[in-house]
Amino acid sequence: MSKNVNIDWGNLGFNYIKTDLRYVSTWKDGNWDNGNLVEDNKLAISEASTALHYGQQCFEGLKAYRTKENKIQLFRPDQNSKRLNNSCKRLLMPEVPEEKFIDACKQVVKANEHFVPPYGTGATLYLRPMVIGVGDNMGVKPAPEYIFCVFCVPVGPYFKGKMAPVNFMIADYDRAAPQGTGAQKVGGNYAASLYPHLLAVKRGFADCIYLDPATHTKIEEVGAANFFGITKDNKFITPKSPSILPSITKYSLLYIAKEYLKMDVEERDVLIDNISEFKEAGACGTAAVITAIGGIEYKENLHVFHSETEVGPITKKLYDTLCGIQIGEVEAPEGWIYEV
Incomplete structure (x- = not known):
């Protein structure tokens, strides 16, 4: 320096x-x-x-x-x-x-x-x-x-010391319109999220989870991040929708889960009524890398995944592998790293 x-x-x-x-x-x-x-x-x-x-x-x-x-x-x-x-x-x-x-x-x-x-x-x-x-x-x-x-x-790092899970609630509001600009990184999407975020924080949650705007039955985004879940048979699942911002972190994790952790991976609908299929869940994006989801409140019930206090082992392994690639301690796939 x-x-x-x-x-x-x-x-x-x-x-x-x-x-x-x-x-x-x-x-x-x-x-x-x-x-x-x-x-x-x-x-x-x-x-x-x-x-x-x-x-x-x-x-x-x-x-x-x-x-x-x-x-x-x-x-x-x-x-x-x-x-x-x-x-x-x-x-x-x-x-x-x-x-x-x-x-x-x-x-x-x-x-x-x-x-x-x-x-x-x-x-x-x-x-x-x-x-x-x-x-x-x-x-x-x-x-x-x-x-x-x-x-x-x-x-600084998103997590101070311990990578502690946080809880989320389902939003009553939509982040983006069907056929709108949900898949683009434009300011209007974020402006629309400020009020629902405030409501979630006032109720003691880290943020809110947005369901698909057309039917309100499928998980789309977690605040300003993408959702992923680990099923009980160790599959890495992430939602597929034209309204979701295509997270570079998410697609990197899909690759890491498949090629480094040898997991089955899938982009598909994630029905809110079926969240019990996941033993771990998280939100991913550039700022946070991975935020472990402790629980999601839906219809006044808090569904807890792995734990509200401890990060699940697969989520931790994904986090460590991705961070290792980013700081040069784990060999990166070809073309991922650009030296300055």
Whole structure:
């Protein structure tokens, strides 16, 4: 690390910390400019920007990890690029070429290398790429200009010390509409989740679980994360639906469960009335990696999986294997790791 930064790496939360440089590129007249690193963490945009009025914006989240050998690596940024472009296509925004996306992420990590937490602290450098519609616009139509930006923030481990399970309740609200933007990482999905989340927290739960918007019979997402369950005969199951955000962590776990743990895996409907088929359950995503689910409250009954206090052995093994790959201690599948 080339510079000293006054950060208590062991006590980092998931909060904003201004780092030195971020990448900004502008799309205008049909093309992206070359982009550059800037010090200013404020974006100056038109008051009539579509991002502010019509929700024409999307974002991503990925992390940079420091290895025992002091190398820095990104985990599957090509998949984040693909997902960002899927969101852009859905909202009629220009796609960001994969090479440009990965290069921007690498530039930001290199420029803020001293903010990449040391190996062994459990902390990482979180990257937030985003595309927003900007420029003078009043009608409900695509923006005349766009900004692609990548900034970074050092963040701590989601779990402090013990990877303790947490409980969830079933939401009465929908996260996304059928045939809507549930499969895209767009801000509106998260805005819609703030109120149900508040209600869940007020009742003592970590968050709420959303059922499919059409029938309210199938589990779709756990707060802002994807659901998985381990059946009593050791199958790794995760919901399949056009309304679910395709989590890169989830698809990584599907591969790890099959290829590393030699489990049967399946993407299929997960009926809320059948949750007793699972002996373990969890939520997965970039920020949390894996959150073990202790129990789910449904129809005023709390269904407990493995335990409300201890993480199940298969969930723990999945967590350890994935984290090991990310920090370079478990051999990664080909193409998963990009060295910075």
